[in-house]
Amino acid sequence: MGGGRLTAKERGDIEAGLADDLPYAAIARRLGRPTSTVSREVARHGGPGGYRAEHADRASSWRRRNRPPRPAAPPATDAEAAHGRDPDAVRAFTDAFATLMTAAGLPRTAARVLACLVTTPSGARTAAELAGLLGVSPASVSKAVGYLEGLDVLTRAHEPGRRRARHVIDDEVWLRLWSASARKNAAWADTARAGADLFGPGTAAGARLEAMRRFFAGVHRDMTDPSAGTALDDAMTVLTALLHAARPLAGGELAAALGWPPARVATAVRAAEHHPEACGPLVLRRTPSGAHLVTARHDRLTPAQRTALARRSDDPEVTA
Structure with a gap:
């Protein structure tokens, strides 16, 4: 699959695919790109209804010119996990962060894995390291990692000379989670629309479902289309x-x-x-x-x- 930044032509192909009501996966196949690349590009630049190739290209160029230099990440070691802070305080924060994500709907172990990676200096750990830090079985870590990879939250990286893959969280993870939440709101709106059409606007159920559709459609629009x-x-x-x-x-x-x-x-x-x-x-x-x-x-x-x-x-x- 293609790598690197999207070109102006590829952005034009994305705009044309959206105009044809093609799903992200079909557009990505045309470009030879991962589906996540297309979904992030569209979410970042106006959403499915407002994406404009020329606007996206200008915004991307502006970000590249104005992006601050990224500091080199230190190697991930257990001794550095506390960032020089009180290890108990770091552990309490990590637990609170995981609890918040569990309340938002993530499975508990997946939330703990994500919180661990967020608070790790390099944002990367092997499955064995995660199992040791969290005090859970490798099988539990594998299941949690698979779940997070299905949400496009984690990626795998192989370093030269190391046999085990490292699970990595990058800087765009929250955008991808936001996009996933937006897609769920769109699904709620579509389902409510079907129900409103079924019962009809003159019925109590139809009116209730139409109000539901308007709410979730508005939330989806606000989330995906600034x-x-x-x-x-x-x-x-x-x-x-x-x-x-x-x-x-x-x-x-x-x-x-x-x-x-x-x-x-x-x-x-x-x-x-x-x-x-x-x-x-x-x-x-x-x-x-x-x-x-x-x-x-x-x-x-x-x-x-x-x-x-x-x-x-x-x-x-x-x-x-």
Whole structure:
């Protein structure tokens, strides 16, 4: 697989893949990169709905120019584990840190392994070292390490002349954990959306599930898209264009009318569809042919309110 920094072309391919609704794994296969590289890149630069290749490239260049020099990590030895501090105080802090992560949902041994690596000077230990420090069996460490590797929290490194691999925690671990949490919120929102569609907006269960969907969709957007304004602003422009046209328009027609690349239109459409709560009283819909049109949202009104409004619009005295 490819290594090193992502190029401007690769970032363009990532933007195009997102516009095509490809999963991260499929985009990564196209690039010959690990899936984690693509997921971190997207999470770092606006999320699936706001990723822009040129913005990401500029931000990455700025970070490289302004990154402070990284001090060399000292070799990991048991004598240095306390950083010159009181060993009992370090142990108490490590236990408290592990307890916090357990409360957040990590299995206990996995939380202890992670806390141990965070507080180790080099951020790396072998399985045998972890077992000795934590007072657990090698099998327990192996299971915990496998769990953390499944979350993309740990990596393995082999040093020259050493047969055993070292388990390493790097500086981007919290970004990856954040991304995993964001994906869970997206799954909650998708499940709630399916339930709201099943029961219908006019029922108590449907309204409750729609409120749940809006909550988790908003949390997901806030977590993954610090520049959500870009995609949502484009979405509002698309909705305004459809209102002005007063007829359904295909994606290509919208792109031509707005003078945008098709990928930008696709991203704006996806933002409007995935975050209807941010589009006010309007909602984007698709015709059977795949064209886009804009209508008023119905979930803001109860069935009784819609009936009353329809009755008033039919009253000659009101419409006169």
